[in-house]
Amino acid sequence: MSEAQTPNYSDFLSLEARTRARSAIKQLRPYFEIPGMISFGGGYPHPSTWPVNGMTLSVPFAEKSVFVPGYETTSADKLHPLEEYVKPAAGEPLDPNLAVELQYGKTYGAPHLVDWLTEHIKRTHNPPNDNWEVLNTAGNTDGFDGLLRTLFQRGDSMLVEEFAYPGSLVAAQTQGVSCVGVPMDGDGILVPEMDKILSEWDEGKRGARKPKAVLMVPTCSNPTGYTMPAARKRELYAVARKHNILIFEDDPYCFLQIRKYEDAGKLLPIEETFLSMDVDGRVLRLDSFSKIVAPGSRCGWLTGPREIVSAVMQRSEASTQCPSGFTVSAIAAVVRAWSGHEGFEQRYLPHISRVYEERARAMVSFFEQYLPKEAAEWPAPSGGMFIWLRLRVENHPKRDELSPEDVAERAFQKAVDEKVLTVPSKFFKGEGLPDWTKEQEQKRIFLRICYATPTIEQLETGVQRLAKALKEEWEL
C-alpha cells in the first residue's frame, strides 16, 4: 500500500461552507460548564411545558413494547391511562396513523395536519387576502432558511431589529445577505427610522442592494422580550408597502404572551399579528411548535402567498423532503387529546403562557427586591422567556474613561464571578447601525435575562448574585 495522501479538505469546501457565519453566543458555552453557575443565558423552554412526558412504542419484530422516559417520568406505570383510538369526528381533520405517517409523504406536510394548521391560521389571524397557504416546516430555523434560499442572492440585504435573534443573523450572513439593524424602542422597530433607511438607501455606501424584506420577532421577542403593539404594526405595514418590501414575521413566542382576560374571565384574543392585517399578501409568517410543544419536535409552519410558499416547498423537496412522521403523529395526537381548536386555544395554549407568566412575574419581583435601581432598569414583561435588562451606564463611576461596551463587559464578568450567566446585548446587534454618540450608546447597553429554565429558587439566588455584582461594579 502506498503512503496515505490525505486531501486538503478545505479545498473541497463550498463557498457557503467557507463563508458560514457562527453565532458569537457560542463563545459563552464554557461559562455554562462552570460548576454552580446559575444560567439566565440559554433560551431553553421549561420541560414541564412539554405535552408529552413519556411514550411506549410497539415493536412488532421484537414482539414487545418499549418505554421511552420523559420529564419526571421514569417508568411506564407512571404513564396516564391508555385511551382507545377513536376515529375523528366529522369535520375534525386530525387523523394520526403511523401506517400513513411513516411512509414518504407530501412535502407540504401530512394533509390532515396541514388542514388543521390552515384552520388554525384562519381562526387566529384570519388573513384579509385569499392568496395564502401553509407549509409544514421543521421549525422556524428551517422556514427562515427556506425563505433565504428562495428569495435572496449574495449581495442582497434585509432589515432586522436593532437587536435581533442571532440564529437568523448567521443564517442570512452565510448566504451573503446583510442584515441592517433598524433602531428600536420598547415597542420594537422605530418606523420613521425604517422609512429613512429605505428612502436614503445608497447601494455603493451600504455595499448591498436595497432590502427586500424586514425581519422581526414581534411578540415577546428574543432577545428583548418586547411586543410590538398593533398600531406600530400598522404604521410599519404602510412603510413596507410604500417601499414594496416583504415582512417576515418570526413569531415563535406568540402564544407565550401574557394573556388578557375580560372582566367576566373570558380569554381575549392574542395581539393582532402582521398576517392578520396583510391585505396585500406581503407577509411571510413563521410559526413553530418549539415553544408550545417542544423544540425537539422540529416542527413548525410557514404561511404566506402561494407563489412564495410553493417555491419554499420546492426547496424542502430537495432538502428535508417531508416532515418527520413520528412528529406529525405525536403532535396530531396531542392536539386531538385537547379536543381540537377550541381546547387548544382556550385551555392548552393559555396553560403554557401561564407557566411563563408566573416565572416572569417572579423574576420582576426579585428584580424589584434586590437589583440596585441606580445600575439597572427593566420593562414590564409582555411574556415569553426573556427580560431585557438595561444597564444604566450613565451612572457608572468610570463612565467617562470607559466605553459603554467596556462597562457591559465588566458587568457581565462580575456576574460570571458571582456565578450567574447573562448575555450582553452586543451579541444581538444588526449591521450598519448609526454611529451613536457616547451618551446615546450608554442608553443602549442591555443584558438578556432568560427566566425559562432555572427553578424559582435559582431565579431568586441568581438575581441576588447579579445584584451583588452590579452593586460592586457601580460602587454602591
Ligand SMILES: Cc1ncc(COP(=O)(O)O)c(C=O)c1O
Ligand atoms: C426568534 C426565534 N426565531 C427562531 C427560533 C428557532 O425556532 P425553531 O426551534 O422553530 O427552529 C428561535 C429559537 O429560539 C427564536 O428565538
